[in-house]
Amino acid sequence: MTGEKAGKPLLLTNVKPMAFGGTKVAGVMDILVDADGRIAAFGPQLAAPGDVERIDGKGAWISPGWIDLHVHIWHGGTDISIRPSECGAERGVTTLVDAGSAGEANFHGFREYIIEASRERIKAFLNLGSIGLVACNRVPELRDIKDIDLDRILECYAENSEHIVGIKVRASHVITGSWGVTPVKLGKKIAKILRVPMMVHVGEPPALYDEVLEILGPGDVVTHCFNGKAGSSIMEDEDLYNLAERCAGEGIRLDIGHGGASFSFKVAEAAIKRGLLPYSISTDLHGHSMNFPVWDLATTMSKLLSVGMPFDKVVNAVTHAPASVIKLSMEKRLAVGERADFTIFDLVDADLEATDSNGDVSRLKKLFEPRYAVIGAEAITASRYVPRARKLVRHSHGYSWR
Numbered sequence: 001m002t003g004e005k006a007g008k009p010l011l012l013t014n015v016k017p018m019a020f021g022g023t024k025v026a027g028v029m030d031i032l033v034d035a036d037g038r039i040a041a042f043g044p045q046l047a048a049p050g051d052v053e054r055i056d057g058k059g060a061w062i063s064p065g066w067i068d069l070h071v072h073i074w075h076g077g078t079d080i081s082i083r084p085s086e087c088g089a090e091r092g093v094t095t096l097v098d099a100g101s102a103g104e105a106n107f108h109g110f111r112e113y114i115i116e117a118s119r120e121r122i123k124a125f126l127n128l129g130s131i132g133l134v135a136c137n138r139v140p141e142l143r144d145i146k147d148i149d150l151d152r153i154l155e156c157y158a159e160n161s162e163h164i165v166g167i168k169v170r171a172s173h174v175i176t177g178s179w180g181v182t183p184v185k186l187g188k189k190i191a192k193i194l195r196v197p198m199m200v201h202v203g204e205p206p207a208l209y210d211e212v213l214e215i216l217g218p219g220d221v222v223t224h225c226f227n228g229k230a231g232s233s234i235m236e237d238e239d240l241y242n243l244a245e246r247c248a249g250e251g252i253r254l255d256i257g258h259g260g261a262s263f264s265f266k267v268a269e270a271a272i273k274r275g276l277l278p279y280s281i282s283t284d285l286h287g288h289s290m291n292f293p294v295w296d297l298a299t300t301m302s303k304l305l306s307v308g309m310p311f312d313k314v315v316n317a318v319t320h321a322p323a324s325v326i327k328l329s330m331e332k333r334l335a336v337g338e339r340a341d342f343t344i345f346d347l348v349d350a351d352l353e354a355t356d357s358n359g360d361v362s363r364l365k366k367l368f369e370p371r372y373a374v375i376g377a378e379a380i381t382a383s384r385y386v387p388r389a390r391k392l393v394r395h396s397h398g399y400s401w402r
């Protein structure tokens with residue numbers, strides 16, 4: 001569903017457009033959206049019909065709707081996923097890309113119960129492993145070749161090509177044991193056959209981040225790019241840094257994928273200082289990362305801003321950049337007749353303590369504050385996630401904070 005409802009037209013007043021690419025607009029303006037969800041007019045102080053729903057943007061920015069390129073939202077089908085509503089429109093995000101929660105064996109459920117039932121636009125990277133993240137890291141999806149069924153992957157893609165944007169491979173020791181880089185090679189082969197990008201998660205070696213980069217090509221995505229794990233950080237090995245920089249120049253997309261274990265302020269700050277920016281900013285939100293330390297996309301964007309990434313580049317990294325990965329057109333996003341898909345947000349002064357995945361703390365002096373997600377003729381009130389008090393939870397390997 002896409003917010004299609006026979007309601008009222010929507011008038012957004014006092015909004016300041018940014019990141020609309022070719023459509024050059026300046027200053028504060030109004031945008032009128034018809035009851036059918038299409039843009040009817042935009043410009044300063046629009047005259048509007050009497051029965052409109054009126055939203056006063058109070059001078060806030062309006063951009064194309066934010067896209068989170070790495071979330072886990074197969075809620076109920078995997079133990080780790082959250083609901084799309086927990087990281088979508090109410091957080092200012094209009095497009096969610098699930099990064100491999102579903103494999104070919106359970107993608108039909110993901111489509112029926114999540115994609116078709118949500119108001120956000122949902123796309124997915126299909127996990128190379130048949131079972132996806134059913135029992136995440138407890139029953140790993142890529143232990144050996146029996147976990148991959150190439151014929152069924154091709155069949156699943158053929159039936160769901162409008163939803164599947166690529167192949168996801170989690171290439172780290174927790175999942176693949178000593179199998180090393182072979183699953184990445186198989187994933188690349190499938191992605192080539194389907195002519196879609198592959199997203200690879202790098203983490204504890206094997207496989208080595210270096211080996212993964214050697215297999216990827218232009219258009220592919222490496223997520224957790226600025227992780228601070230021993231043996232997988234681009235800042236502890238100059239050869240790896242140089243390789244990552246070269247690959248980024250050649251069109252391999254470095255994606256943040258913050259998550260519970262995969263974003264380091266120190267790595268991000270050092271890389272950005274040397275001129276290596278992430279291509280896209282994503283959260284890797286799931287049940288074990290949301291309450292601590294990720295919270296949401298807006299906070300993750302604020303973290304990147306705090307380590308030196310420029311404001312307009314941060315916004316680009318949640319709009320045009322991920323849109324290009326999932327082949328979502330960003331042309332004419334502010335044009336009469338086009339479907340409304342916007343995020344209204346402010347950048348406010350703040351002094352907020354935020355933590356990365358390594359437990360390092362930084363004080364955020366500027367915060368992205370989403371105000372509304374606009375999906376068709378519907379404006380959904382948005383805000384940042386307010387974390388719950390953390391609890392010490394006992395599990396089979398000991399204790400952890402949740």
Ligand SMILES: [Zn+2]
Binds near residue numbers: 072
């Ligand atoms: Zn993930």
